[in-house]
Amino acid sequence: MILTKRVLIHLLIYTKFLAFVQSELITFGIVGALSGLGYYVYDKYKCVYQECCTDEYIPADLDRLEYVLTTKLYGQQIAHETITNALRGHLRSHNSSKALVMSFHGTPGTGKNYVVQMIGKTFYKNGVQSNYFHFFNGRNDFPLQQKVDDYKEDLYKIIFKGLQQCERSMFVFDEVDKMPEGLLNVLVPFLDYNNYHKSIKNSESVYQNKAIFIFLSNTGSAKIVHHLKNLWEKGKKREDTKLQDFEKLVASGAFFEKGGFHYSDTIQASVIDHYVPFLPLEEMHVRKCLAKSFTDRDVTPTEEMLEEVLSHLTFGPEPHNLYSMAGCKRIEQKVAAIVYRKQSEFKPID
Numbered sequence: 001m002i003l004t005k006r007v008l009i010h011l012l013i014y015t016k017f018l019a020f021v022q023s024e025l026i027t028f029g030i031v032g033a034l035s036g037l038g039y040y041v042y043d044k045y046k047c048v049y050q051e052c053c054t055d056e057y058i059p060a061d062l063d064r065l066e067y068v069l070t071t072k073l074y075g076q077q078i079a080h081e082t083i084t085n086a087l088r089g090h091l092r093s094h095n096s097s098k099a100l101v102m103s104f105h106g107t108p109g110t111g112k113n114y115v116v117q118m119i120g121k122t123f124y125k126n127g128v129q130s131n132y133f134h135f136f137n138g139r140n141d142f143p144l145q146q147k148v149d150d151y152k153e154d155l156y157k158i159i160f161k162g163l164q165q166c167e168r169s170m171f172v173f174d175e176v177d178k179m180p181e182g183l184l185n186v187l188v189p190f191l192d193y194n195n196y197h198k199s200i201k202n203s204e205s206v207y208q209n210k211a212i213f214i215f216l217s218n219t220g221s222a223k224i225v226h227h228l229k230n231l232w233e234k235g236k237k238r239e240d241t242k243l244q245d246f247e248k249l250v251a252s253g254a255f256f257e258k259g260g261f262h263y264s265d266t267i268q269a270s271v272i273d274h275y276v277p278f279l280p281l282e283e284m285h286v287r288k289c290l291a292k293s294f295t296d297r298d299v300t301p302t303e304e305m306l307e308e309v310l311s312h313l314t315f316g317p318e319p320h321n322l323y324s325m326a327g328c329k330r331i332e333q334k335v336a337a338i339v340y341r342k343q344s345e346f347k348p349i350d
């Protein structure tokens, strides 16, 4: 009797255990299926709600860039052509193992940052707000020479992570001449042929390096101005000047003048593909900037208003004083102030 009771109790425990396992399995199954479905839905639709490294978010619309440069950038035909050709070539070549590296040089207010903004806006759907557009300022982000080793480490990590997130990332370094010397050497493996990819993937396979690096600085600009002035004195028109007239000058200026590129391996390893000169702007270009600035505010300026802004600008170098020393810089602010003053003069007094 006792034996039968024991067997019955064991049977009961066993059946309960089976029922428990079964129900847990069903729960796990449902939870598993639901989380699988959840992940599938997330994976399928995540790019609707957040930026992804896809063509939709990276249209790289070079036709639009071409249009914007043609209509909104004044007096920089060499930069215009060099940049669009470089970008087209880079996007078209399907087996380029090197990142595209451009270095913009020129006097203040000639359009270096302006063009970078245009590139960012036409490359990424989210423009310069894109997670794949990285902007560094030499003066603000890397102010101290004695901290160069820390900066190197941080910069390496940011770029490494950025490229893992999206190979079509863009890295812009503004005011390179204000960066601690030696910092940019940390970039060489990312710029150079295949090196970076081989080292992380440990593969010999052909790899297309889609990243773009752009450096901005004023180094070499004195040479650009001097040379353009000489060409002008010889009767050569600005429109007839070519990249070759300036490229070597700018490269040597960047290398020998103080700042981020000073005696830099980045230059020595010849990883910079294009040195892009931004020519100093003449009065006719500055007047175009002025006209645009007034038009953007729906104001038709009088000659007196134009002269007032122009009187704030300095033209040089002696003796011809052909070029605006600050290009079109601060024109926006001057125009805004004049428009505000004029409008408040005409406001009826209550």
Ligand SMILES: Nc1ncnc2c1ncn2[C@@H]1O[C@H](COP(=O)(O)OP(=O)(O)OP(=O)(O)O)[C@@H](O)[C@H]1O
Pocket (backbone or CB within 6 Å): 072, 073, 074, 075, 076, 106, 107, 108, 109, 110, 111, 112, 113, 114, 115, 217, 218, 278, 281, 289, 327, 328, 329, 330, 332
């Ligand atoms: N070539 C140009 N054509 C039209 N507008 C221009 C041009 N250059 C400059 N501008 C105007 O002047 C503003 C200032 O120019 P930008 O910031 O690009 O100068 P920069 O070359 O980067 O100078 P810096 O060397 O001082 O940094 C621009 O936002 C733009 O409105």
Ligand SMILES: [Mg+2]
Pocket (backbone or CB within 6 Å): 112, 113, 174, 216
């Ligand atoms: Mg600038």
